[in-house]
Amino acid sequence: LPGPLIEAEEGDTIRITITNKNEIMATTVHWHGLHQRGTVWNDGTSQITQCSLSPFESQTYEFIAYPAGTHYWHSHQGMTATDGIAGPIVIHPKIPEPFYEELNLSVDDVEEQMLFLMDYFDDTSLQREAGLASESLNWIGNPASLLLNGKGLSKYCTNFTGQQPFSKYSCSDTLQWTPSILVEQGKTYRFRVVNGGGLVMQNLAINQHNMTIVEVDGTNVVPYTVQNLTIAPGQRYSVIVYADQGENDDDGEENFWMQSLVAGRPLSNMPEGNWVLNNITTTTRTTHESERTALSANESDVTRYHLTLTQGWSTTKSGPYGDRVSCAGGGTCQVVWTLNNISFVYPDSGNPLIYTAVEESQRLGWPLPGPLSVAGDSVPSDDDDTTPPGYYIQQQATSVIRLNEGDVAEFVIENSVGIGGTSEFHPWHFHGHSFWVVGRGIGPYNETQDVPNYNLVNPVLRDTTVGLKNSWVAIRFIANNPGVWYLHCHIESHLTMGMGFVVIVSPNKIGSLTDSVQYC
Ligand SMILES: [Cu+2]
Numbered sequence: 303l304p305g306p307l308i309e310a311e312e313g314d315t316i317r318i319t320i321t322n323k324n325e326i327m328a329t330t331v332h333w334h335g336l337h338q339r340g341t342v343w344n345d346g347t348s349q350i351t352q353c354s355l356s357p358f359e360s361q362t363y364e365f366i367a368y369p370a371g372t373h374y375w376h377s378h379q380g381m382t383a384t385d386g387i388a389g390p391i392v393i394h395p396k397i398p399e400p401f402y403e404e405l406n407l408s409v410d411d412v413e414e415q416m417l418f419l420m421d422y423f424d425d426t427s428l429q430r431e432a433g434l435a436s437e438s439l440n441w442i443g444n445p446a447s448l449l450l451n452g453k454g455l456s457k458y459c460t461n462f463t464g465q466q467p468f469s470k471y472s473c474s475d476t477l478q479w480t481p482s483i484l485v486e487q488g489k490t491y492r493f494r495v496v497n498g499g500g501l502v503m504q505n506l507a508i509n510q511h512n513m514t515i516v517e518v519d520g521t522n523v524v525p526y527t528v529q530n531l532t533i534a535p536g537q538r539y540s541v542i543v544y545a546d547q548g549e550n551d552d553d554g555e556e557n558f559w560m561q562s563l564v565a566g567r568p569l570s571n572m573p574e575g576n577w578v579l580n581n582i583t584t585t586t587r588t589t590h591e592s593e594r595t596a597l598s599a600n601e602s603d604v605t606r607y608h609l610t611l612t613q614g615w616s617t618t619k620s621g622p623y624g625d626r627v628s629c630a631g632g633g634t635c636q637v638v639w640t641l642n643n644i645s646f647v648y649p650d651s652g653n654p655l656i657y658t659a660v661e662e663s664q665r666l667g668w669p670l671p672g673p674l675s676v677a678g679d680s681v682p683s684d685d686d687d688t689t690p691p692g693y694y695i696q697q698q699a700t701s702v703i704r705l706n707e708g709d710v711a712e713f714v715i716e717n718s719v720g721i722g723g724t725s726e727f728h729p730w731h732f733h734g735h736s737f738w739v740v741g742r743g744i745g746p747y748n749e750t751q752d753v754p755n756y757n758l759v760n761p762v763l764r765d766t767t768v769g770l771k772n773s774w775v776a777i778r779f780i781a782n783n784p785g786v787w788y789l790h791c792h793i794e795s796h797l798t799m800g801m802g803f804v805v806i807v808s809p810n811k812i813g814s815l816t817d818s819v820q821y822c
Contacts, residue, residue: 305375311394316365316367324357331346332377333365345785350654375390390496418450418452419533446458455479482557517538519765611641611718647699652821709780710780729767732766740756784810
């Protein structure tokens with residue numbers, strides 16, 4: 303752990319063949335952060351853009367290295383990413399990024415290091431998935447360890463000495479399990495930080511050193527200095543660190559703790575870190591100029607969807623929308639997450655969603671004539687739903703939102719209180735696009751009051767942003783990439799419990815269907 307680094311220059315063609323050598327489990331690989339412009343077939347989402355790879359099957363993924371930045375690859379099959387199918391991707395830009403000049407650095411002076419964060423579970427993905435699907439909800443619990451570049455101490459070592467489970471090291475082999483990053487005094491470093499974990503936000507700090515953020519999910523930002531950095535699953539940052547502390551004593555060595563703590567879940571009393579995601583501003587980067595039209599669009603040209611997150615109990619997929627019976631106290635229903643009262647499930651037709659989306663656009667024309675009942679059920683707007691969000695039996699469906707290429711769309715995702723009475727953070731990740739985080743606020747969303755307060759001048763452009771507890775977040779983008787794109791919470795367990803939907807953009811422009819996406 304983690305898997306190998308994939309490195310390329312922006313604009314290169316990347317070709318990777320994946321062979322599934324696991325004798326039991328299926329897999330796919332998603333290239334997280336890469337836009338797959340024109341290559342949605344290679345996005346690697348199981349049952350959405352492809353059939354899963356069965357044991358001993360192979361698939362070659364080919365796509366353009368875009369955008370530049372810090373990204374990663376991970377399995378998009380069940381919860382197997384946290385079984386360890388994940389590793390970093392670095393796409394180097396063709397021209398030096400603006401921060402070099404802004405910080406008076408030359409490219410050759412800055413050394414790069416990868417900080418790949420993960421959370422580690424003793425239970426396998428199959429055990430954890432079975433727990434989530436059980437009628438009484440057997441939650442996965444806290445991770446056994448946080449890992450930096452694959453190393454970390456098991457929780458067992460707080461109570462036991464001796465051998466760590468699933469590790470070749472004993473608890474007393476401190477130097478073996480403690481990850482260390484070697485730096486030379488006086489040098490400048492770019493740490494590329496990835497949270498490749500599946501559950502917790504991590505708050506990273508380096509004793510006596512500041513970190514200057516220069517890149518966020520592949521977007522260059524005006525350098526912004528922090529003492530600690532909170533990073534959610536699916537997010538990436540580049541930070542500049544000056545190794546300018548410490549004494550050059552006799553042995554020429556001094557060590558500083560680099561510490562990563564759980565943030566945002568009730569594991570510790572950590573403050574919720576430094577919410578840089580609220581404060582940083584973006585620079586202009588020519589490759590993203592076209593995306594800026596999403597900020598200058600007239601309000602009347604913005605297609606806005608207000609999506610309210612709730613937690614509820616599931617019924618069978620055939621249950622009609624609106625048929626809700628309280629399940630409280632019964633204890634016989636599965637717990638699911640819903641957006642506008644629909645919990646996402648994968649299509650059960652035997653074909654991935656991309657097949658059905660392209661086929662129906664060929665057969666029926668595009669835009670589709672309504673009302674629609676194929677290729678996923680549309681996500682109802684709030685107006686369609688007169689039932690207040692609550693603990694009801696929810697519909698499970700392959701929920702989709704259809705957009706035309708060139709549409710400026712906005713998703714306002716409003717967080718809520720779950721069955722347990724608490725509200726949690728959720729890192730929302732969008733495939734195939736980066737989005738502008740144009741607004742966020744506490745409590746219920748009020749379009750009339752909140753839209754005028756949006757930041758349309760210098761919001762951050764990224765592909766994973768956190769919806770905070772009891773809050774809403776508004777993300778806006780231009781639908782410039784025909785395809786079938788998943789938008790989901792990047793907490794693996796929440797995704798498994800239905801927290802997501804699919805955005806279908808002009809499927810008539812995706813291209814012809816291939817055999818590899820039929821009859822999985
Ligand atoms: Cu979530």
